[in-house]
Amino acid sequence: MNKLKFTLGPVYPVVMAGFVLILLITASRLGLALWLSERVSATDGWLTVFASGLRVDIASVCILLLIPAMLLSLFSGEHLAGRVLNYLLRIWITAALWFVAYMESATPTFILEYDLRPNRLFIEYLIYPKEVFSMLWTGYKFELALSLAVSVISLVLGWRFSGYLVSGLRYPKWYWRPLILVAVVLIGALGARSSLGHRPLNPAMVSFSSDPLMNDLVLNSGYSVLFAAKQMSSEASAFSYYPGMPKEEIIAEIKASMVVDKGAFIPGSRPTLANHYASYQGKPKNIVILLLESHGARYVKSLGGIDVSPNLDKLMEEGWGFTRMYASGTRSVRGIEAITTGFSPTPARAVVKLGASQTNFFTIADVLKSNGYHTQFVYGGESHFDNMKSFFLGNGFTDMQDLPRFENPQFVGSWGASDEDLYKEAHQQFSRLSKQEQPFFSLVFSSSNHTPFEYPQGKITPYNQPAATVENAVKYADYALGQFVEQAKQSDYWDSTVFIAVADHDSRASGSLPVPVGHFKIPAIIFGGGIEARQDNRLASQIDLPPTLLSLAGISSQNPMIGNDLTRDIPVGKQRAVMQRGKNFGWMKADNEVVVIRPGQGISTYAYDPQADSLTPANISDADIKRAHANAMWGSLAFKQGYYQALPDYQTTAPEPASLR
Incomplete structure (x- = not known):
């Protein structure tokens, strides 16, 4: 030495x-x-x-x-x-x-x-x-x-x-x-x-x-x-990681994949900006999104999971339940991105956290605000977490109801007040706004199903031991949701509100698959006054939910969202799910054919088996590969080019195309 x-x-x-x-x-x-x-x-x-x-x-x-x-x-x-x-x-x-x-x-x-x-x-x-x-x-x-x-x-x-x-x-x-x-x-x-x-x-x-x-x-x-x-x-861009594709081809494929009449597109610099017409034409309804933390389909018996979500199973029978709904990502901000903006996932962080989208970025909150709605975010923790407060306040939300504004919560854990306290606060907010005859849009974000899985004891019969497991936390979160729904049914706002209970993502997207498709499957149920019970077996993505909610609430608008309005008939060929896991992008068709694009490894094609939750290499048509590729590139292109900027006026004045009447 x-x-x-x-x-x-x-x-x-x-x-x-x-x-x-x-x-x-x-x-x-x-x-x-x-x-x-x-x-x-x-x-x-x-x-x-x-x-x-x-x-x-x-x-x-x-x-x-x-x-x-x-x-x-x-x-x-x-x-x-x-x-x-x-x-x-x-x-x-x-x-x-x-x-x-x-x-x-x-x-x-x-x-x-x-x-x-x-x-x-x-x-x-x-x-x-x-x-x-x-x-x-x-x-x-x-x-x-x-x-x-x-x-x-x-x-x-x-x-x-x-x-x-x-x-x-x-x-x-x-x-x-x-x-x-x-x-x-x-x-x-x-x-x-x-x-x-x-x-x-x-x-x-x-x-x-x-x-x-x-x-x-x-x-x-x-x-x-x-x-x-x-x-x-x-910030990461699809153009830095995935095979190149000309801008014109991306735009053409994206527009062709949308279920929008050609005459509805608005000429100008934003290629997907179009007139979207609500299927419901009555008095505009309130919209409440109940965003469920880490509540994957594997925790819902009616979706093939374990029996820890009896209230969601009940809602699946009573409301409009989607049996093939897929999250767009693996983190809460990705779910928020999809459910409030309809924006496609990218290899970059979700737009909630990007500097260029903190203001003047399209959200349905901005649409609803321009239509006279009170727009709010209700969360049991600190709303500044994950940059949510900044993004929301800069893009259409006007009211932050988070932990510091809760009155005497009964249980506060690492991530804030319990889901029971959360829904209690939400009910009080909705009741107050209803008495004021103020239409409202509210994003209610739960947090009890998050490590270290803290929740009030004595509320549920544990599914397993010890008490602080993901299964028990899910069961408690479902219990709190059920309590809220029963209370809402007796309220003044029930008949005039469109509710959706939807997970932001699964609890873990693990496994050896490049895109673990089974871990992206989530519950999504629309319910409330006037929503008829139905089981919807169409393949759908989180980005389809914002246009669907606007349509159900009676809000027509000009907006850039590419998601499908699920109140309409969606051709099988245009049903798809988009999934982002880190830098890996997945695109699945209704027949379970899957295209995966990975940095440095190009494009791979598979057949997905939902029962085995497996991907087997398979040949897929060049046309489908091209469309999947365009979807992988679209978010980065739209963000860079400003195609998703907010509009000063979201009112639609053009007549509805006959094909959508």
Whole structure:
């Protein structure tokens, strides 16, 4: 070891620190691979995971330590500047060891929750320390203790280790230093790039499987998080990840896929802007969206799931229930995006969180506001979470009813007031507005079905043990919803309101499929005064719900939404579901043919088996592939070109086409 120290001279601390970091990450990867051995074997990925993983780790270490190595090459020595540099280097190495150790120790818990390594979600949650720490303290005490222990141990050992690394070094003569610097830059830069090609190393280069978690296993968690942070600084676009497609073809395919008379399109710079005519022509009705946190179809017996949602099952019989409704994403903001704007999912964050959509972006709240509606958001937590408050207030919502405005909630958990408190507040709001004869639109967002699954005890018979499980939380959320519906039936506003109970997404979109279709299936039931009971077996997407609700409420408008008005007959060929999982885009037809588009892997086609929840490679027509491709590109194109900007007037004045009468 002393001989190596003598040979490497001033760069010895950096080389040894890098070696230890790679050992630490490799040990973590080995543990994760053994834990996930069935999935690694299923992809025949043992060699790839470790060989490509080593490539990523070397690049990560080079990125992390290149600047310190350059400084040491030029300025190290026994003089004052050299001693200061060594002290700063010790801090850097210690911080690097802590960061790597902490990120790898946090990885198993993150995988259990999201079936992926820590990524941009990890960063986004750090923005809300109050809510997240409360959640962790309540439901993840062991994980918190482990993270604290890892942090203390890594900091103490890292500081001692760094002290050994900088002691007894041999420093070269000044005339050797430029050569050492050149060598360090060449080796470090090549290692960091890990490629002689046009583009440096990125996750797409080491992706090898249709199982997203296996591709993530190749990465290390520090790299995954830092790469996500870099990507967040320049928002993702489909044009950066998917095969190219001319703008004119995208627009033509999207317009052809819409169930809109050709004469309804409005000439101008917004290609999908069209006159949309309500099927209901009576006095405009209120609209209430009951957005159910993480309430996938697998928790609804009538949709093939387990028996923990008896009230939703009852509503499926009493109302207009959709048996083939699919979410557009895997996060709440993606569900909010779909249900309030009808906007297509993209590889970027949902528009709720994008800077350019915080004002002047189309929402049905803006449409309804221009038609004299009171528009509000009712939420048991803090409405600033996930940027909801900013987006809503900038785009048509006028009233935020969140936890600080609730009066004496009976139960408050990590994510806010219980669903019973939420629906109590909503009922009070609706009753007040009804007495004022004020038409209203309200988005009511539940939160009880969210880790760590806190809810008032004694309300339900637990489905399983312990009490804080997702199944029990779902059962409580369903109980609270049932209580509200029974109360609403006796209210003054029932007959004049169109309600929809719909999930934002499933609780977890896990599994080895590139797009786990079964985890996108969600309950959606429209009910209220005048809504006839029916089972609707058509394939539908969340983006179809906003135009449908406007139509049921009697609101005609000019708007850019491409979703189907489900009160109309929808040709089988135009029924589809759009699904976004991370950067992977899925498009499914009514006959269960599926097109998947993935970064760096192009377009794949499958046949989906709902019973087995499996995708089998299959041939699909070029026309369908082209339409799916256009749908994958549309959201990014529309966002960049401003096709989804709000309008000053949403009134429709043109006569309704005969084909829609």
